[in-house]
Amino acid sequence: MTQRTIRSRVISMFVATIIAAVTYSAGAQVLEEIIVTAQKREQNVQDVGIAISAFSSAQLKELRVTESTDVAFMSAGVFVSGSSAGQTREFTIRGVTQNDFADFAENPNATYVDEGYIGFRQGNVFAAFDLERVEILKGPQGTLFGRNATGGAVAYHTKKPTEESEGFLDLTYGRENTFNAEGAISGSLSDRVRARLSGMYKRHDPILNNVYPLDAIDNPAGPGSPPWFGSATSDADDVWNDNQWALRGQLEFDLTDNVQFLVSGFAGRAKISTSPNQHIATTGVRIDSDGDGALDDTINSIFAADDPLGCEVINGDTGGCLPINLTDGEFFPGPPLYGRSDAVRPVVGGDFWGHIDPDGDGFDISSDMTSDDFNRNETEGVTAKITWDISEDMTLTSVSHYMHFLMRESIDVEGSPVAQGAISRDTTADNFAQELRLNGQFGRVDYVAGLYYLWMETNDRNAFDFSEGGPLTTALTPFLLSFFNPFGVAPYQPGGDRYPGAVASNNIVDLKTNSYSIFGQMDVELTDQFELVLGARVVFEDKDYDFVNEFYGNLDDFRVEFDKRVPIVTEFAPYSDSTSETMWTGKAQLNFRPNDDWLLYFGVNRGVKAGSFNGPVNAGQARLADEQFPYDSEVLLAYEGGFKATLFGGSTRLNASAYYYDYSDYQAFLFIGASGAIFNNDATYKGVELELLSSPVDNFTIMFNASYIDAEVENLAVAPNVERDVDPAFTPDVQLSGLARYEWPDSLAGGTVALQAEFDYAAHRYQNIRNFDAQRMPSYVMGDVRAHWTSVDERWEFSAFVENVADERAMFTGFDLSTLCGCTTVGYYKPRWWGIRARYNYF
Numbered sequence: 040m041t042q043r044t045i046r047s048r049v050i051s052m053f054v055a056t057i058i059a060a061v062t063y064s065a066g067a068q069v070l071e072e073i074i075v076t077a078q079k080r081e082q083n084v085q086d087v088g089i090a091i092s093a094f095s096s097a098q099l100k101e102l103r104v105t106e107s108t109d110v111a112f113m114s115a116g117v118f119v120s121g122s123s124a125g126q127t128r129e130f131t132i133r134g135v136t137q138n139d140f141a142d143f144a145e146n147p148n149a150t151y152v153d154e155g156y157i158g159f160r161q162g163n164v165f166a167a168f169d170l171e172r173v174e175i176l177k178g179p180q181g182t183l184f185g186r187n188a189t190g191g192a193v194a195y196h197t198k199k200p201t202e203e204s205e206g207f208l209d210l211t212y213g214r215e216n217t218f219n220a221e222g223a224i225s226g227s228l229s230d231r232v233r234a235r236l237s238g239m240y241k242r243h244d245p246i247l248n249n250v251y252p253l254d255a256i257d258n259p260a261g262p263g264s265p266p267w268f269g270s271a272t273s274d275a276d277d278v279w280n281d282n283q284w285a286l287r288g289q290l291e292f293d294l295t296d297n298v299q300f301l302v303s304g305f306a307g308r309a310k311i312s313t314s315p316n317q318h319i320a321t322t323g324v325r326i327d328s329d330g331d332g333a334l335d336d337t338i339n340s341i342f343a344a345d346d347p348l349g350c351e352v353i354n355g356d357t358g359g360c361l362p363i364n365l366t367d368g369e370f371f372p373g374p375p376l377y378g379r380s381d382a383v384r385p386v387v388g389g390d391f392w393g394h395i396d397p398d399g400d401g402f403d404i405s406s407d408m409t410s411d412d413f414n415r416n417e418t419e420g421v422t423a424k425i426t427w428d429i430s431e432d433m434t435l436t437s438v439s440h441y442m443h444f445l446m447r448e449s450i451d452v453e454g455s456p457v458a459q460g461a462i463s464r465d466t467t468a469d470n471f472a473q474e475l476r477l478n479g480q481f482g483r484v485d486y487v488a489g490l491y492y493l494w495m496e497t498n499d500r501n502a503f504d505f506s507e508g509g510p511l512t513t514a515l516t517p518f519l520l521s522f523f524n525p526f527g528v529a530p531y532q533p534g535g536d537r538y539p540g541a542v543a544s545n546n547i548v549d550l551k552t553n554s555y556s557i558f559g560q561m562d563v564e565l566t567d568q569f570e571l572v573l574g575a576r577v578v579f580e581d582k583d584y585d586f587v588n589e590f591y592g593n594l595d596d597f598r599v600e601f602d603k604r605v606p607i608v609t610e611f612a613p614y615s616d617s618t619s620e621t622m623w624t625g626k627a628q629l630n631f632r633p634n635d636d637w638l639l640y641f642g643v644n645r646g647v648k649a650g651s652f653n654g655p656v657n658a659g660q661a662r663l664a665d666e667q668f669p670y671d672s673e674v675l676l677a678y679e680g681g682f683k684a685t686l687f688g689g690s691t692r693l694n695a696s697a698y699y700y701d702y703s704d705y706q707a708f709l710f711i712g713a714s715g716a717i718f719n720n721d722a723t724y725k726g727v728e729l730e731l732l733s734s735p736v737d738n739f740t741i742m743f744n745a746s747y748i749d750a751e752v753e754n755l756a757v758a759p760n761v762e763r764d765v766d767p768a769f770t771p772d773v774q775l776s777g778l779a780r781y782e783w784p785d786s787l788a789g790g791t792v793a794l795q796a797e798f799d800y801a802a803h804r805y806q807n808i809r810n811f812d813a814q815r816m817p818s819y820v821m822g823d824v825r826a827h828w829t830s831v832d833e834r835w836e837f838s839a840f841v842e843n844v845a846d847e848r849a850m851f852t853g854f855d856l857s858t859l860c861g862c863t864t865v866g867y868y869k870p871r872w873w874g875i876r877a878r879y880n881y882f
Contacts, residue, residue, distance in 0.1 A: 068734035069689040071095060075174050076194070078560070079183055079487045080478050085683045088572065088630045088640030090177040090696040090728060092117065092744075096198070099170055101780065101795065103825070103840060105219065105241070107150075107165045107195070110173050112799045113776050115728040116746035117175055120769035123314040123450060124279075124866025125851045126414065129163045132177055133698065134724050134750040134770035135190025135675075138806075139708040139717055142446060142466040143497035143550045147648045147673070147706075149180065149188035152195045153303060155422045155440030156185065158495045158552075159468040162418065162444055165307060166285045169223045169237035171196045177728070178698060179646025179677050181624030182560055182574035185491065189646040189675045199301070200233035200291045201225045206881040213874025215280075217243040224881075231293040238286040245277035245411060246870065247315050250397055251456050253405040276411040278404075279315035283416075284308055297428045306419040312411045313597075316454035316864040317404055320390040321813040322346050323857040326355040329759035334361055336758040337711075340813040340857040349387035351861065363391065363858065384861065391861035394455045400848040400867065407458050408451040408596055417445040433479040444468040449597045452503075453860035461504040462656065463543075465599040470495040483564035491556040499548040502591075502599045503656050543593040543600060546586070548654040554580040560626065572628040572642065579621055584652045586614040586668065614668050622647045622672055641680035648673045648706060653716040663716060670717045676701045691733035700724035700750075707752055708768070710807050710854065722767070724750040742778040742797075757809045765810040771802040771818070789831040798822040806853035806865075813863055819849035821868070836878040846871040 073084045073093045084093045092114035094102070104110055108128045111117045121128040122140040129136070130148045137147050142160060150157045157163060167173075173195050180188040204226035211219040223237035252275075285307035292300045320343035328336040338355055346353065350360035360382035385393035397403040420442035427435045448464040476489030560574030591600050628642025650672040653663060681696030702722035709715055726748035734740045750770050754762045766772075778797040786792045800820045807814040822845060827838040843849075853865040 068737045068739075070692060070732060070734055071097070073172065075172070076196075077174055077176050078562075079476060080485070085638065085685055085692060085694075088570075088628055088638060088642070088681075088683075089180075090116075090679070090681060090694070092175040092177070092730065094173045096171050099167070099173065101825075101827075102778075102797070103823075103842075104167050104170075104173075107163060107167050109167065110175065110193075113742070113744060113778065113797070114175050115730050115744040115776075116177060116726065116748065116774065118769055118771060118774065118801065118804075119851075121852045121866070122854070123448060123852075124316045124864070125868075126311065126314050126448070127161055127164065129160060130175075130190075130193055131769045132175070132191040133700070133726060133746075134748050134767045135700075136767065136769050137706060137708060137717075138710075138768050139715065141548075141654050142464060142468070142499045142501075143548060143654065144651065144717075145187050145649070147187060147189040149184050149192040150195075151184070151192065153197055153422050154194075154424065154438045154474070155420070155442065156470070156472045156493065157442065158470040158493070159442070159444045159497065161416060161446050161466075162442065162468075164416070165418065166239050166241060166283060167195070168221045168239040168285065169198050169235075169287065171198045177696075178679055179624065179626075179644040179675055181644075181646045182558060182576050182626045183487070185493070185556065185576070186554065186578045186580065186622055186624065186647050186649050186672075189648045189673065197287065197289075197303070198223065198225070198235065198237070200235040200289050202227055202233060203882065207878060209876065209878040211874050211876040213243075214872050215244040215246060217241075217281075217872075217874055233291045235289045236287070238284070240284045242280070242282045244280055245312060245315075246279040246402060247277060247317070248403050249275050249277050249406055249409055250403050251275035251405045251407055251409075253397055253456065275407060276312065276409045278312035278406075278409050278411060280312050280411060282310050282412070285418075299426045301424045301426075303422045304420075305422075307417070309414075309416040310412050311414050311416075313409050313413050314448065314450045315866060316406070316451060317400065317867065318390070318394065318396045318406075318454040319813075319863045319865060320344065320388060320395060320861060321855065321857040321863045322350055322353055322861060324353045324355045325361060326758075328761045336761070337858055338758050338761055340811040340855050340863070342813050343384070343390065343861065344388045347387070349384045349389075351382050351384055351391065352858065363861075389861075390453070390455065392455070392457050394457065394862075402870070404454065405456045406451045406454050407456050408449075408461055410449070410597065413447070413449050413597055415445065415447040417443075419443050432481065433477065436474075436476050436478065438472075438474045440470075440472045442470055452864075453856060453862050454864045455860065455862065457860075459860055461596040463502045463504055463597060463599045465500040466498065468495070468497040484561050486559070486561040488559035489557075491554075491558065493552065493554040493556075495550075495552040497548075497550045499550075499654065500546070500599045501548070501656055502543045502545040502593075504543045504593050504596045543591050544656075545589050545591055545599060546654060546656060547589075549583075549585045550652065551583045552580065552649075554578060554649070568632050570630040570632070572626060572630065574626040576624045577621065578623065578647070578649075580619070580649055582618045582649075582651065584614075584616050584618075584668075586652070586654055614665060616652065616669060618650065618669060620650065620672060622649065636685040638683040639680075640682070642678075644675075644677040644679065646675040646677065648675075651717075655716050656714040667716065667718075670706060671704045671719050673706045673719070674703045676703075687733075687735070690735060692731070694730045695728065697727045698725065705752055707755060707808055709755070709809065711809075718756070720752050720755055722750070722752040724748060726750075738782040738784065740778070740780045742776075744774075744776045746774045748772055752808065755808060757811075763810070765808055766805055768805050768808045771804040773800070773802040775800040785831075787828055790835075791829045791831075793825075793827040793829075795825040795827070796822065801849075806850075807855050809855075811855060813857065814853065814855050816850040816853065816865075819847050819868075821845070821847050821849060834880050834882075836876075836880070838876045840874055840876070842872040843868070843870060 075084045108119045118131040120136045120138045129146045176192045180192040184192040206224035209221040219241045221239040225235035287305040289303045323337045324339040352361045362382045389395045423439045425437040446466045450462040452460045471494045473492045556578045558576035563571045625645045631639045679698040684693045704719035705722040728746045731743040776799045780795040782793040784791045802818045821843045823842040825840040849868040851866045
């Protein structure tokens with residue numbers, strides 16, 4: 040019996056069990072009501088005509104949500120994309136994603152914490168602690184959530200200060216010496232002042248064991264030539280650890296009987312290893328697609344293990360072998376890249392130098408440049424909210440939000456023992472947002488109207504470091520420096536006083552954004568059963584952009600080096616530009632309520648994601664033309680219908696939706712060589728989703744989610760004169776997830792015992808929008824089990840869990856570098872993970 044057959048039968052049995060359970064409602068238990076603010080006012084989630092995955096505080100605890108993106112895996116149609124082997128993550132909602140790894144790029148799915156917008160891409164990754172609920176809104180949400188909510192919005196709501204004293208301490212220990220601590224304390228400071236302080240700390244030891252210098256390769260030029268390994272750094276640490284903390288303090292004031300002021304300050308720090316990339320040998324396939332007479336255009340990549348000839352690069356016309364010689368169209372034309380012109384690799388199934396990962400997708404790697412504590416993420420900020428109840432039917436709300444981010448990162452580009460190169464990043468970002476909105480009701484109309492201002496500034500410093508003695512430095516750098524020498528600087532002198540024996544191609548990228556919006560929405564009750572929803576938002580946005588690329592002497596592969604030293608050469612002509620654009624979003628929807636238990640809806644939404652600029656990392660690739668630096672805003676016209684049903688006396692919720700997306704100028708991130716850029720293409724998506732939550736009998740809860748999507752980005756130029764219709768990256772066409780939980784109250788020591796099992800399935804998907812064979816990530820099924828005990832007074836809780844029970848090696852991220860190193864670097868989800876947990880609740 041094949042693994043696919045086993046998975047199909049397990050999923051089928053799970054679905055059959057759910058259907059049988061739901062049809063039996065004797066002794067059913069009423070589900071907990073979840074209140075959301077998806078329309079900027081409090082409503083039962085079943086009363087909102089939007090596809091929403093909402094999780095209460097209790098559900099988040101039962102699912103052991105500890106990271107911001109954990110909620111995706113129990114949400115229909117929601118997935119996670121990322122880079123840096125998963126250290127950077129962002130949401131994919133119904134195939135709407137942006138896997139551009141530039142730090143100044145914004146996600147098309149807006150993320151909010153306590154109504155404060157997170158504009159920095161890396162800001163989407165944070166510890167999830169002391170949360171009241173999480174809402175995932177699917178489909179364009181631009182009317183109420185702004186211009187970068189094309190795919191949807193994710194809103195995190197933290198627990199607020201309480202009148203009564205309460206608190207908790209939650210401790211977890213597990214595999215790799217995991218230690219997690221989370222706690223909070225809350226209560227009144229006076230009759231009109233309340234406070235809450237919460238925090239967390241997380242750490243675990245490295246998962247990947249670095250066995251460097253295993254498979255280190257000498258320079259084939261012969262004795263006396265510089266080594267191709269070991270000279271870049273003496274560090275070769277184990278990687279994939281965790282070490283982070285976060286704090287949040289809140290004060291809430293009753294300024295008058297009708298005016299409340301809530302202020303929240305927060306900070307977080309992460310100090311972790313360099314990116315935990317793992318290595319797979321891959322091979323590019325090239326043809327002459329632009330008619331220049333050279334076989335220099337990459338149209339596919341395959342796994343080197345599937346190439347019996349052991350080619351450096353495959354001739355797509357004849358299937359024969361070609362050497363890598365800087366003429367593959369993704370790098371500058373020039374001499375043989377690695378000092379040799381042979382077309383066959385040293386080891387069949389290996390990369391350009393014959394390296395094969397020591398144990399495949401296991402936990403051993405051989406990487407010459409790693410550190411267990413170099414990468415940094417720092418966040419701090421403040422949110423202030425004033426709520427004025429002008430009358431019973433009118434409320435004025437002001438939300439002010441400021442955040443500061445800092446990120447430092449280093450990546451061994453090819454993740455191998457060869458000192459080829461590194462990517463380094465050093466980025467700061469700041470954003471301030473101010474929203475002023477008026478909510479109210481008159482007659483049969485509920486309305487919200489407001490003004491919004493957003494300022495963001497990102498200063499991105501990144502570098503492609505050519506390691507001293509490495510193959511790129513030996514063969515490529517002198518050529519590049521002679522090719523680009525417009526200012527007549529002294530020639531390249533490896534090891535000389537002016538230049539060390541290695542160089543770094545450094546980018547300076549600055550982007551400033553000022554965005555102004557006016558918005559409004561009204562829900563008109565036409566009859567007792569029909570409701571019309573109309574909304575619109577107008578956005579005025581200005582951007583100022585500066586880009587400079589320079590070559591510096593590389594003194595440290597880990598760091599981006601900008602100092603008072605004169606650069607060797609300004610390689611690319613600097614680029615600066617300013618843009619101003621006016622955008623609009625809109626919504627028209629009809630809701631129908633045949634009775635209190637059913638809601639049916641159909642609507643049209645127009646979403647928009649602002650245009651911006653490219654800032655490609657240079658690793659020997661041609662400069663973008665001036666007209667390729669800016670890209671246009673994308674527009675999504677979404678048609679959606681669905682229903683929400685509350686069944687069997689409130690014991691079951693069944694929600695379903697179907698949608699059709701018509702994209703204009705979809706922002707497609709095209710990763711080529713060792714960098715990438717965004718280009719505009721049209722696209723069409725269509726899909727369906729189902730979410731079921733039921734408690735068919737007392738103490739038994741089941742959850743099942745399913746989604747299917749058929750998404751197509753049209754006429755993508757995967758190579759010169761080669762256009763294909765492709766799948767968007769990180770978009771599995773089928774996703775399934777489910778949970779079953781049973782509780783035995785009044786059992787062990789008078790307390791409640793609970794057993795829980797859950798699973799998550801995702802079909803294959805691509806880590807690159809070019810959809811090459813080696814970019815296809817296989818499907819996976821992962822399952823978790825948990826046992827939990829709560830004391831009779833609910834003060835004490837103890838639990839044990841095993842996550843990813845079958846130890847599935849599920850691929851998370853990847854970068855296809857087939858024409859740079861003959862390899863692809865990938866990241867995986869965590870392996871089997873066990874832990875025990877204890878919690879004390881004070882109230």
